[in-house]
Amino acid sequence: MKDIILIIILQLIYVPMLALRTICMVKKLTLWTSIFGILESLIYVLGLSLVLTGEQTIVEMVVYAVGFGLGLIVGIQIENKIAIGYTSAVVNIRNKNQSLIDTLRAKGFGVTIFEGEGRESTRFRLDILTKRTKEKELLCLIQEYEPSAFIVFYEPTLFRGGYMSEMMKKRLH
Incomplete structure (x- = not known):
């Protein structure tokens, strides 16, 4: 259960960064793109290692995918709030x-x-x-x-x- 909660939390941090990095890249904000890219890759490796090490249960994989989808929603909401550009x-x-x-x-x-x-x-x-x-x-x-x-x-x-x-x-x- 602990791994499932950690996976969802990591996805809710990782995926909004992915969304913000992509938006910054499109808007040619080089420094912010780089910062979000570094943070995103660190969290990605940690989250993926949780899913791929040990026993991968169907529940963990589904939570990983659902967390990704929810993270996209959170990322878009954050970008709408800060309204870059x-x-x-x-x-x-x-x-x-x-x-x-x-x-x-x-x-x-x-x-x-x-x-x-x-x-x-x-x-x-x-x-x-x-x-x-x-x-x-x-x-x-x-x-x-x-x-x-x-x-x-x-x-x-x-x-x-x-x-x-x-x-x-x-x-x-």
Whole structure:
């Protein structure tokens, strides 16, 4: 019983690290990728040695697999909480809602506005770059001012120049 509990605990530590390492690797966070990789491999070897040494019971193998699945869920939840990186929102609205634009800018969101032709009328597109930690706040503000807005989120891998870069430079000095 002790081995089963240890296996599940190790999987709940190991697999979230695997998920975070993968996310950091995709986001090109080299140092964090390396740190998570080292910790992940140490825990992996320990956990696997428990399963493969001695008598391998079906229960231990099933617990190992179930722990892996639960660990993925935990890893995704952790990443959603810490929200690594930035997000770019493209918001399409029917009218130029100056109250929304002013509110977003007052709250520190960089907003660029484009006017374009929709199928039935003129549309306005707001391009907004923000930290992922502020994504929910952004959605709430848009919902409050433009409940029928069409919104698409993207995760930029690189950006240079513009409002966000200036803000980051100011914080460094």
